[in-house]
Amino acid sequence: xxLANLAPTDVRQLLSVRRRLLIGAQEWLRRHAHTLxxxxxxxxxxxxVRGIGMSTFPRYVDDPGTYLSQAWSLQYExxxxxxxxxxxxxxxxxxxxxxxxMLTDGFDRHDSAIGFGNECMLIAGVVSTxxxxxxxxxxxxxxxxxxxxxxxxxxxxxxxxxxxWTFLDNLATPWLLAAFVLALSPKRSILxxxxxxxxxxxxxxxxxxxxxxxxxxxxxxxxxxxxRNRAQVLTVAAGxxxxxxxxxPLFALFKGELFEGPGHNSLLGTAAWQLAERESSGSLLTADxxxxxxxxxxxxxxxxxxxxxxxxxxxxxxxxxxxxxALTLVIGWLLMVRDGYVPFxxxxxxxxxSALLIAGAVHVVAGSDRRWRVGAAAALAVVVLAVAAITWxxxxxxxxxxxxxxxxxxxxxxxxxxxxxxxxxxxxxSIWVDLVHRYRFEPRPIMVSKLDTDPAVQERLTRIDYLVVxxxxxxxxxxxxxxxxxxxxxxxxxxxxxxSDGVRVYRVSRYWSP
Amino acid sequence: MRLAPTLAxxxxxxxxxxxxxxxxxHPDPPARTYAALxxxxxxxxxxxxxxxxxxxxxxxxGAAWLGPITGTPQARWLNSAQDVAxxxxxxxxxxQQGSLLVLVAYNLPNxxxxxxxxxxxxxxxxxxxxxxxxxxxxxxxxxxxxxPDAVPADCFDATRAATLRQAIGTLVDAGQYVYLxxxxxxxxxxxxxxxxxxxxxxxxxxxxxxxxxxxxxxxDSYRWGxxxxxxxxxxxxxxxxxxxxLGPPPDDPKDDKEWCNPAKQALGQRPSTAGxxxxxxxxxxxxxxxxxxxxxxxxxxxxxxxxxxxxxIVNAAWVDAPTRAAAGRSALG
Numbered sequence: 001x002x003l004a005n006l007a008p009t010d011v012r013q014l015l016s017v018r019r020r021l022l023i024g025a026q027e028w029l030r031r032h033a034h035t036l037x038x039x040x041x042x043x044x045x046x047x048x049v050r051g052i053g054m055s056t057f058p059r060y061v062d063d064p065g066t067y068l069s070q071a072w073s074l075q076y077e078x079x080x081x082x083x084x085x086x087x088x089x090x091x092x093x094x095x096x097x098x099x100x101x102m103l104t105d106g107f108d109r110h111d112s113a114i115g116f117g118n119e120c121m122l123i124a125g126v127v128s129t130x131x132x133x134x135x136x137x138x139x140x141x142x143x144x145x146x147x148x149x150x151x152x153x154x155x156x157x158x159x160x161x162x163x164x165w166t167f168l169d170n171l172a173t174p175w176l177l178a179a180f181v182l183a184l185s186p187k188r189s190i191l192x193x194x195x196x197x198x199x200x201x202x203x204x205x206x207x208x209x210x211x212x213x214x215x216x217x218x219x220x221x222x223x224x225x226x227x228r229n230r231a232q233v234l235t236v237a238a239g240x241x242x243x244x245x246x247x248x249p250l251f252a253l254f255k256g257e258l259f260e261g262p263g264h265n266s267l268l269g270t271a272a273w274q275l276a277e278r279e280s281s282g283s284l285l286t287a288d289x290x291x292x293x294x295x296x297x298x299x300x301x302x303x304x305x306x307x308x309x310x311x312x313x314x315x316x317x318x319x320x321x322x323x324x325x326a327l328t329l330v331i332g333w334l335l336m337v338r339d340g341y342v343p344f345x346x347x348x349x350x351x352x353x354s355a356l357l358i359a360g361a362v363h364v365v366a367g368s369d370r371r372w373r374v375g376a377a378a379a380l381a382v383v384v385l386a387v388a389a390i391t392w393x394x395x396x397x398x399x400x401x402x403x404x405x406x407x408x409x410x411x412x413x414x415x416x417x418x419x420x421x422x423x424x425x426x427x428x429x430s431i432w433v434d435l436v437h438r439y440r441f442e443p444r445p446i447m448v449s450k451l452d453t454d455p456a457v458q459e460r461l462t463r464i465d466y467l468v469v470x471x472x473x474x475x476x477x478x479x480x481x482x483x484x485x486x487x488x489x490x491x492x493x494x495x496x497x498x499x500s501d502g503v504r505v506y507r508v509s510r511y512w513s514p
Numbered sequence: 515m516r517l518a519p520t521l522a523x524x525x526x527x528x529x530x531x532x533x534x535x536x537x538x539x540h541p542d543p544p545a546r547t548y549a550a551l552x553x554x555x556x557x558x559x560x561x562x563x564x565x566x567x568x569x570x571x572x573x574x575x576g577a578a579w580l581g582p583i584t585g586t587p588q589a590r591w592l593n594s595a596q597d598v599a600x601x602x603x604x605x606x607x608x609x610q611q612g613s614l615l616v617l618v619a620y621n622l623p624n625x626x627x628x629x630x631x632x633x634x635x636x637x638x639x640x641x642x643x644x645x646x647x648x649x650x651x652x653x654x655x656x657x658x659x660x661x662p663d664a665v666p667a668d669c670f671d672a673t674r675a676a677t678l679r680q681a682i683g684t685l686v687d688a689g690q691y692v693y694l695x696x697x698x699x700x701x702x703x704x705x706x707x708x709x710x711x712x713x714x715x716x717x718x719x720x721x722x723x724x725x726x727x728x729x730x731x732x733x734d735s736y737r738w739g740x741x742x743x744x745x746x747x748x749x750x751x752x753x754x755x756x757x758x759x760l761g762p763p764p765d766d767p768k769d770d771k772e773w774c775n776p777a778k779q780a781l782g783q784r785p786s787t788a789g790x791x792x793x794x795x796x797x798x799x800x801x802x803x804x805x806x807x808x809x810x811x812x813x814x815x816x817x818x819x820x821x822x823x824x825x826x827i828v829n830a831a832w833v834d835a836p837t838r839a840a841a842g843r844s845a846l847g
Contacts, residue, residue, distance in 0.1 A: 488703035491712065491745045509704060509741040 038147045039133050046129045046154040047122065053400040054118040054164050059501055060408035062449060063345075064166030065429030068113040069447065071097035072433045075107070082436075083447070083454045087257070087270035090248050092205035093168035096120075112409065113433035117166030124170050125163045129154040131177035132352050138184035139321050139356065141363050148381055149359030152388070157395035158302040159351050164399075168207040169348035175203035176210060177352060183221040184321070193221055193233040197241030205248060210349070212335070213328050220324035278341035285337050295336070298347045301395060304387050306347070309354020312361040322360045329353035358384060407497035411468055411505055414494050415439075419505075423465035426451055426483060428503075431468065448473060452480045464508050472500035482514055548717045548747035554614060554657055554691040555752075555787040555796040560587035561613040563604065567818035568804050575820075579841040580804075582833045583823055587785055588756070588799040589616040589659060595643060601650035608654060614787075615656040616798060618726075619647065622661045622677065627669035637677045644681045648688040657691045659752070659800055660719075662726040665710045666697030672713070679715030692719040693752050693795075698728040699738035700762065708745035720795070721750040727801040728754070729773075731761045732783055736794060743793040750789075755782030756799035759830050775811025775822055780829030820846045 015023075029036070071094040073082040080091050097120050101107055110116040132153045136146030153159060163170055179199035185192035196217065204211045225233045252258040252267040260269035282289025298306060309329060316326035332350045336342055362384070366377035405413075412431040416439045419425070425445035427435060435441045448469050450457050464486045473479045474487040490506035497503060562585070563569075572580040592598055601617070608615035621643055625633035634640035647658075660682065664674060678694065685692050694716055696707050711722060722742065725735040732755055739751040759780030763773060786797045804823030806813040813819045827833055827841040 488705045489741060489745075490705045491708040506705075507745070509744040511737070511741040511744055512704070 034143060035133075035137075038143045039130065039150070042133070042147060042150050042154060043126055043129060047126050049155055049396060049400065050125050050160055050163060051122050053402060054122065055112075055115055056405060057399045057402045058161060058164060059406050060114060060428065060430035061165060061344075062429040064114060064117050065432055066447070066449060067094045067097065067166055067168060068117050069429065069432050069436075070094040071101060072107055072113065072437060074098040075101050076437075082432075082444070083450045084265055084456055086265050086453075087252065087267045088274065089168055090205045090208045092202060093171045093207065096171055096206070097166075107433065107437055111438070112412075112431075113437070114166070114409070114430055118164060121164055121166055121170050124174055125154070125159075127174045128170075128177055128352065131174055131181060132355060134181045135177055135184070135352075136356060136359060138181055138186075139325065139360065139363070140319075141359060142366075145359050145363045145366070145377075145381075148362060148384070149355045152305055152308075152358055152384070153352050153355035155388070155392060155396070156302045156305040156351065156355075157392055157399070158298055158305060158347060160396060160399055161301055162345055162348050162351075165345065167345045167348060169345050172203045172206035172210055173348065173352060175199045175206060176213065179203060179217055180220055180325070183217060184224050188224060188226050188229075188233070190229070190233050190236050193225065193237035194240045196221055197237035198244055201241045201244035204245060209343075212331055213349075216324045216328040216331060219327060223320065223324065274341075280340050281342040283337045283339040286339075291336060291342055294342065294344065294346075302392070304384070304391060305351060305354050305358070308358045308384065309350065312354075312357035315357065315361045315364045318364045319360060322357065322364075325353055325356050325360070329357060407501060407503040408470065410496040411494065411503040414496070415466070415468055415505060418494070419466055424463050425466045425468060426464055426486065427468045428470060428473075448480055448483055451482050458482075461514050463513050465510075466508065467506040468503065470500065471502050471504060474504075474506075475500075486512075486514060546712070546717050546747065548749070549686070549719075551750060552691060552720055553750075553789075553795070554655070554720065555789060558614040558787050559612070560785055560787065560798075561604070561608040561611060561615040562587045563590060563607075566802070568802070568823065571818060571820060577820070577844060579827065579837055579844055580823060582781060582827050582830065582837060583803050586799055587613075587616075588802050589618045591618040591620055591802070592647065593620050595646070598643070598646050598650050601647065602652065605651050605654035605656065608656070615654065616659065616800070617647075617656055618659045618800060619644070619661055619681075622664050622674070624669065625661065625664060627667050637673065637680075640677055641680055641684065644684050648684060648690070651688070651690065655689050655691065657693065657720075657752075658685055659723045659726065659798075660685075660692055660694045662695045662723075662800075663697065665695060665714060666702045666707060670710055675710070675713040675715075679713075682715045682719050686718050686720075693721050693723045694719050695726050696722040696724055696739075696742060696751070698725045698730045699734045700730060700765075704738060704742040704745060707742055711742075711746050711749075716746050716749055719749065721752070722746070723798075723800065724751050724753045725758065726754045727757075727807075729758045729760070729762045729776075729779060731758055732797065734761075736791060740793050748793065750793055750795035752796045752798050752800075753794070754800035755785070755797045756801045756803045757826060758782040759826075759832075774807040775813050775819075777811070777825065778829065779822075779825055780831065781826045781833065784832065820844075 070081045070091070073079050074094060075098045079085070097106075097117070100120060100123075101116065106116040106119070107113060110119070129150055133146050133150040136149045137143070141149065176199070179196045182192045182196035182199060200214070200217050221234065221237065222230070249258055249267060257264055257266050258268060260266045281291040281294065284291050284295055286292065310333065313326045313329060316322040329350060332346070332353065335346065362377045362381045365373060365380055367373045408428055408430055412434055415425070415435070421439070421441050422443070423441075424443055425435065425441060426448055427445045429447045429449050432445055432447050435445045446457055446461075452458070461482070467474070467483065467486060467490060469483065473483060477484045486508050487506060489512035490508040492504040493507045495502060495504040566584065566588075568580055569584045571577060572584050590604060592601070604615055621640065622633045623636055623640055624630045634643050661678065664670065664678065682692050682694065694711060694714060696711060702710075716722060722739075724739040732753055735753045735758075739753065743749055743751055757779055759782045760778055763776040763778065781803055783797055785799050789795055803826045804818050804820070806816055806819040806822055808816055812821065824841050824844060824846065828838050830838070
């Protein structure tokens, strides 16, 4: 074989690997130069705004601690939870955290588990931000309009705040966005459709409540498929997605924990509890409902993204491609008025779609290339950005500049310095991993969320020496009766911060037993 | 996956910005320091006051059956300025006998939480009163049980805590042994009581008193006292066993007659300074048996009431049978 006989593409094979990579990278950069000039600065700013100050803001809440303890347990003990796994959430979220930790030694690299969780959320946030851009492009937005959606999603104080907490929703968002990106693939191939279904299954395995968004994804996929191969694409995609999703109930079945029964947790039992028995948060339409209070808290962080997104829903009438996106957002809002349980972090599910619809409004106004419409669209975009520029910095600044250590972290450090390692501690979930992994308390501290809910904990409970929980726990008998009882036989030995989020370390009398 | 290289760069930038956390929040309260314990009861004999109402009744009426009460050392209550006037004689008496005098300071402003005319008119007057007590005791070192019910009461607040803290300081600095009343095992929880005792300056006191004027059993009082002692730097405690021989009357929320001069009650264990259980300084008779709980249960005053004394003796397990029979037969004058 001589050089002359080779096809041009084969010439590359003669080059060194390094040279080939270099050429490939150059080509990639050339092809995406425009995208990168818009997206790269946004991603840099996103990483900075979300990353700077994340170790001191916001305060520690319990769910991140629970998920991180489960990721820790997976890595170091090979089980899905340090306690009896309760099926309260599908496990893909902390499996991903555990994988990242196994790859990068996450729990040892940081001086607190929450710090490691923050890093995971930062990565997920940046990836989601890039995917919002990609999805904007797939919806037909110009780079600048897609950039607008990306900025709104990335830098809204609401998104930064909730995006910093280690919530499963933050890990599910990239999968969900990826599912839509693939569902709207211009190739309309079976592969893209299957990818969309698999990503959606991952999203649902990360946060099972996202299953309610299935109609929106299915609609997007349906709209984007060619009638000639629609049946094949949908069948294969649905089959693949269902198969991946089925792993979860199959896992439960394998463990004999799918169906309810005496003496063990069950997937269906927990699902019934989640769906039917959890205390309702009330409807958004009812004044003084917990839902309304939560909503007010969200609005206090940012009105623009939430209300702007809702106000932009009607633009879907003018742009068919936006309709599944609008449906996603509408489902999210309907959950808030249905008078059922709405979790604290539900807002995370609303944010990317709100950003895309606001940008979608700009896109629709721009319409064809007529000059006056482009001008009007630009004016709209400028107004949106101006509102953001006026209202956001004041909210973002404290998130990035607070230097006070979170009260729970301060309490944790005090405990590590002052409490003998063999004492029995009941602790807030957020510091459990650190006390076990870093400070080696033995016997292991008891997570306050498990104190009264895990029968195995109650069975083994013979003594409690210290309590390390936020103040609101001890005054709230419904939180944990055993904790409230222990508190009656204890004195504070150190306190950090004031009010219900203040943390007091209590020492329980040696002569009391639960 | 196109993003991977860019991402890595951003993460490095962010990691570079992060600095090690600084603990800006310092714990409050700071670690407490407790005064060294003096153990005043160790090897001490308790002072027996022969000049009591019960003694005068016994002498006047020839009521020898009152012996179990009049022959047992009891605390002396100081409820007012006039009561302090008797202290120099008691102090002198106790010193000559070489026995330990136990006093009860019960004159805190608004001591019952319902009437500001009860107790000293204000915190300043109270401190002056404590000062007069110190003076009256002179060089005699006595045990002072501080202010029954003041700590567990609902009207306990920062002012009351500060008043008690100052008074404890004055007494301890003058060499007196202070036991701050903590309530009893079925009132406030040990945790809440501990917080209040700490607020009121227990670190400087010798310890606390349990079950004063109440009828909880000694075992239950000890269990509660031990729990509490662990929460307040292992301060020791005394238990009032004057009237707990039958334990607490049945708890009937509709009827509070039961706790006030109940029909069924008995003298408890005799005072003991053996301190034979960890944390326990002494068993004392702090409430004077036979004194009425107030206008209830057939009584009209707070003073000595022979019928109450008789009930206590008749039911007391440790009193010999002839004395109990004599008490039962006695016609009350």
